[in-house]
Amino acid sequence: MSASRTELTRWQFEFTWSLFEYHLERLEPGDFLWEPAELCWTMRRGPDGTWVPDWADTEPDPVPVPTLGWVSWHIGWWWSVALDHTQGRPPRDRSDIVWPGEGAPTVEWLRGLRTQWLKVLDDLTDQDLDATAPFPWPNDPEHTVAHMVAWVNAELMKNVSEIGQLRLLRGRPSRPCRGHEHGVLRSDLCSVSRADERTGTSTSPTASL
DSSP states (O other): OOOOHHHHHHHHHHHHHHHHHHHHTTOOGGGTTOOSSSSEEOEEEOTTSOEEEOOOSSOOSSOOEEOHHHHHHHHHHHHHHHHHHHTTOOOOOGGGOOBOOTTHHHHHHHHHHHHHHHHHHHHOOTTGGGSBOOSSSTTOTTSBHHHHHHHHHHHHHHHHHHHHHHHHHHTOOSOOOOEEETTEEESOTTHHHHHHHHHTOOOOTTTTO
């Protein structure tokens, strides 16, 4: 039996979400702001107490490693804006997307976005998929709503893999960590993060900001 385009994109989304749910069910509050490297982008409290993401309008070099919390905010940002476009609302600015914080509040936020997106998918017909995409390529006839739906699936899959990897790295057993650089095995690549875990501190230059 052949599947329609709407059925196929819905299946792909649900499959991606099932991989995400595996990690969401196992996340702990301490996972969200754990810094996997010395150079990180994370979430920080602003003067009014709300969480603010590290950000640069031009991608820095070297690129900072995002924390799990930052990636979860990033999902909430692009997904919220995609929903704004599909539901005919004025799209929100990046600064309007507020991260709920570590643990359950963010997990429930992301699950709520899934529920809203499923409503969008349920209302789509195959004919709707041929319309010009409102986001992330506004008014570009080369990209259709089908492209937008596929983009959401791909972007979510990428971010889910990042969150899964960060969760697994933080929860790895304590053991010698070896990396390979220019043909030389190194045992010092994970020494900083292991020391951080033992002391409950972080050596990241941004940790105290």
